[in-house]
Structures are given as structure tokens and as C-alpha cells.
Amino acid sequence: AIKLPVFISHKVNFRSLRGIIKIDAPISRGMIKIGFGNVAVFDRRYSRSILELHGTWVIKGNCYLGHGSKISVGENGYLEIGDNFTISAESAIICHKKIIIGNDCLFSWDIQVMDTDFHKIFIDNKQINLDEPIFIGNSIWIGCRSLILKGASIPDNCIIGASSMITKKLQYSNSVYTGNDSKPKKENVRWEM
Numbered sequence: 001a002i003k004l005p006v007f008i009s010h011k012v013n014f015r016s017l018r019g020i021i022k023i024d025a026p027i028s029r030g031m032i033k034i035g036f037g038n039v040a041v042f043d044r045r046y047s048r049s050i051l052e053l054h055g056t057w058v059i060k061g062n063c064y065l066g067h068g069s070k071i072s073v074g075e076n077g078y079l080e081i082g083d084n085f086t087i088s089a090e091s092a093i094i095c096h097k098k099i100i101i102g103n104d105c106l107f108s109w110d111i112q113v114m115d116t117d118f119h120k121i122f123i124d125n126k127q128i129n130l131d132e133p134i135f136i137g138n139s140i141w142i143g144c145r146s147l148i149l150k151g152a153s154i155p156d157n158c159i160i161g162a163s164s165m166i167t168k169k170l171q172y173s174n175s176v177y178t179g180n181d182s183k184p185k186k187e188n189v190r191w192e193m
Contacts, residue, residue, distance in 0.1 A: 005030070005031050005032055006032040009067065015072075016053055021057045021059070022058045025060050032062070035067055037066035039066065039090070047089070051071050054077070064086045069091050072092070072095065074096035087109075088106075088107065090110050091108075091113075092112045093113045096116035098133035098134070099115055099136075100133070100135050102138035105142075106142070108142060108146075112148070113148040114148075115133060115134045115149075117131075134151070137154055137155050139158075140154055141191050143159070143162035146164045152166040154170050155170055163179075167180065174189055174190065176189055
């Protein structure tokens with residue numbers, strides 16, 4: 001606490017903090033910032049971040065959650081975020097099972113990552129839409145308004161184009177994926193923050 005590892009904006013709403021937050025990295029002042037920033041396409045005055053934590057959230061280094069970002073970890077959820085993670089603004093991560101995000105990842109605005117459908121669907125009394133984990137590798141850039149849904153897996157060094165929807169395991173690292181296609185649009189790419 002003396003080193004003040006977490007800075008929290010006055011515009012963060014704590015819905016629940018009954019879960020566990022673990023910082024699995026050397027502690028430094030302000031390594032985790034929640035609810036700050038200013039993305040020009042949003043009115044920051046009305047933008048509010050939300051934290052709802054019932055399960056486990058592991059933070060493995062520097063983590064920046066821009067204004068209006070939302071994190072919800074359900075009772076059985078396990079969320080792990082790697083070092084040097086950034087959400088620019090107004091994005092949501094909803095974890096009821098398991099979401100693992102690697103190091104050096106950048107999420108643009110209006111992104112939703114969720115490993116659950118929330119509502120159960122049954123055929124002959126058997127649930128057909130179970131929660132599934134999501135794995136996001138190292139050095140991933142996800143463009144604005146994208147959806148990363150249950151069962152998604154993104155290999156290292158990929159770019160997910162704006163308004164894409166990822167629902168399955170992508171095969172190739174160092175690639176650009178767009179739309180809801182699991183085949184890369186470009187290969188052998190590299191990006192920088």
C-alpha cells in the first residue's frame with residue numbers, strides 16, 4: 001500500500017469486490033490505472049468504469065484500463081492479464097470461466113470479450129451452450145468494436161481488425177484477421193504500440 005500500485009479514477013463504480021485480486025509482478029507506484037484517459041470520440045464526463053469481482057483476477061504487470069472500461073469476473077471466473085496491457089476506453093471483459101490475456105496487448109475502444117452466453121440453452125434437458133475459455137496471446141492489437149467470444153484463441157503477434165468477431169481458435173501468429181473469418185488477411189506482420 002505504501003508504494004500505491006493502483007490508481008483509481010473517481011468515476012469507477014465498484015459493483016462487487018468479493019473476489020480476489022492478485023498482483024503477480026514486482027510492485028511499483030501506479031502500475032495499475034483504472035478509469036483514466038481521454039479518447040476523443042467519447043464524452044468522458046459521462047463515461048464511468050465498472051468493476052464487478054466475484055472470482056479471481058490476476059494482474060501480471062502494468063495494466064491500464066481507460067475510462068468507461070468494465071471488468072466483470074463471475075464467481076467461478078479466472079481472469080489473467082499479462083504485463084503492459086492497455087484498453088483505450090469503453091470496452092468490457094466479462095469472465096465466467098477463464099480468460100487469459102498475454103503480455104503487450106492493446107485493446108481499442110468498444111471491444112467486448114466474454115466467455116459466456118449468460119443464458120442457458122437446452123436441448124432434451126442437456127445444456128448446449130457451456131462457457132468456454134478464451135486465450136489471447138502476447139502482442140495482440142484488437143481494433144475498435146470487435147467481439148472476442150467464448151472458445152476464441154488468438155496466437156501471438158496478431159492484429160484483429162475493427163468490427164471483427166472471433167469465436168474459434170485462430171491458427172497463424174503474426175497475422176491480420178478481419179470480419180469473422182478464421183483465415184488471415186495478411187501474414188508475416190509486425191505492429192508497434
